[in-house]
Amino acid sequence: xxxxxPKPSMxxxxxxxxxxxxxxxxxxxxxxxxxxxxxxxxxxxxDVADWSLxxxxxVDRPTTLSFEDIKRFPKREIETVFVCSGNPRKxxxxxxxVANVKWGGVELAGLLDGLGIRDEATHLxxxxxxxxxxxxxxxxxxxxxxxxxxxxxxxxxxxxxxxDEPLTRNYGFPARLVxxxxxxxxxxxxxxxxxxxxxxxxxxxxxxxxxxxxxxADPSGMVTKPVWAxxxxxxxxxxxxxxxxxxxxxxxxxxxxxxCEVGLAEVSTDGGQTWLEAALEAPDGRAWQRFSxxxxxxxxxxxxxxxxxxxxxGRGQPADGARNSVYSVKVTVGE
Ligand SMILES: Nc1nc2c(c(=O)[nH]1)N[C@H]1C(S)=C(S)[C@@H](COP(=O)(O)O)O[C@H]1N2
Ligand SMILES: [Mo]
Numbered sequence: 001x002x003x004x005x006p007k008p009s010m011x012x013x014x015x016x017x018x019x020x021x022x023x024x025x026x027x028x029x030x031x032x033x034x035x036x037x038x039x040x041x042x043x044x045x046x047d048v049a050d051w052s053l054x055x056x057x058x059v060d061r062p063t064t065l066s067f068e069d070i071k072r073f074p075k076r077e078i079e080t081v082f083v084c085s086g087n088p089r090k091x092x093x094x095x096x097x098v099a100n101v102k103w104g105g106v107e108l109a110g111l112l113d114g115l116g117i118r119d120e121a122t123h124l125x126x127x128x129x130x131x132x133x134x135x136x137x138x139x140x141x142x143x144x145x146x147x148x149x150x151x152x153x154x155x156x157x158x159x160x161x162x163x164d165e166p167l168t169r170n171y172g173f174p175a176r177l178v179x180x181x182x183x184x185x186x187x188x189x190x191x192x193x194x195x196x197x198x199x200x201x202x203x204x205x206x207x208x209x210x211x212x213x214x215x216x217a218d219p220s221g222m223v224t225k226p227v228w229a230x231x232x233x234x235x236x237x238x239x240x241x242x243x244x245x246x247x248x249x250x251x252x253x254x255x256x257x258x259x260c261e262v263g264l265a266e267v268s269t270d271g272g273q274t275w276l277e278a279a280l281e282a283p284d285g286r287a288w289q290r291f292s293x294x295x296x297x298x299x300x301x302x303x304x305x306x307x308x309x310x311x312x313x314g315r316g317q318p319a320d321g322a323r324n325s326v327y328s329v330k331v332t333v334g335e
Contacts, residue, residue: 008129011042013041020035023235023241029100030169032163043190053192055194056194056284057196061116078155079287091212094327095323102163107157137204156176183228200226239305299333
């Protein structure tokens with residue numbers, strides 16, 4: 001893949017992955033100091049005065065927008081769960097890098113309106129300014145793609161704010177793509193170019209890594225599907241792993257989410273043998289939903305607590321072997 005935008009120097013050429021333990025996700029809106037970061041190749045140096053967003057490919061009127069141009073469009077704010085799909089080379093391992101944040105930016109569909117997207121445009125390619133080596137492969141850009149049809153929901157953003165603050169450097173300054181309900185990896189930071197195309201992008205981050213076997217389409221696992229929409233998942237905030245509970249009544253609670261609303265959250269206090277329906281907060285768009293259960297441990301001893309959710313489309317969580325497999329914590333209850 002060729003370089004398509006002026007090559008910025010890199011502030012760091014280091015991969016940086018930070019993580020917040022679910023037990024620390026006590027607030028409904030995750031404060032930035034508790035937001036995970038996944039930077040695959042390093043952070044590019046960008047001067048906002050020189051920054052621009054190129055819109056090109058299968059459009060009748062390609063254009064280039066400055067940061068000022070982008071800011072002139074109406075600002076849209078969206079609170080949504082934001083979740084990393086995990087290590088792309090270990091797609092069946094659950095990493096629990098998750099947050100719930102508020103993005104501010106402009107609707108991409110609105111920016112594209114009037115540019116004349118051609119009928120044959122099926123995919124939108126999003127290029128980041130960052131470059132470098134990943135998994136031994138030299139990349140000129142971090143590049144992802146998405147179906148053009150996803151734009152019709154009107155909530156795909158070119159975001160320049162995060163939790164009411166301008167995007168900071170590591171989170172994609174000055175602007176990034178945000179696709180609510182898609183895994184974080186698709187939300188390209190340091191965005192420099194959007195390209196309309198009639199096929200998937202050919203790059204390590206699009207059609208090589210980040211593709212799962214699609215067992216529904218083909219039981220042998222030979223057919224794959226891109227890691228786009230978030231799968232149902234839930235975590236406990238409380239109790240934290242290894243907590244020593246005093247006994248008596250205790251509220252066990254956490255967050256549940258999916259690409260759509262979730263309709264059911266359940267907890268198990270016996271390692272998954274029996275399940276109990278938890279109280280579940282009403283949905284609000286794609287924000288995560290709080291679930292809780294008042295537990296009275298029957299006796300002192302060790303317990304394995306598990307939680308699982310089912311979304312309104314009827315999809316649940318696998319017991320193990322998946323990025324969204326059931327979460328569990330071990331606790332002890334005293335006399
Ligand atoms: N340009 C660019 N965009 C990127 C990445 C990256 O390395 N470069 N990492 C992706 C991954 S894997 C995730 S999970 C999210 C993480 O966003 P955050 O670092 O703002 O939390 O950004 C995505 N967008
Ligand atoms: Mo990620």
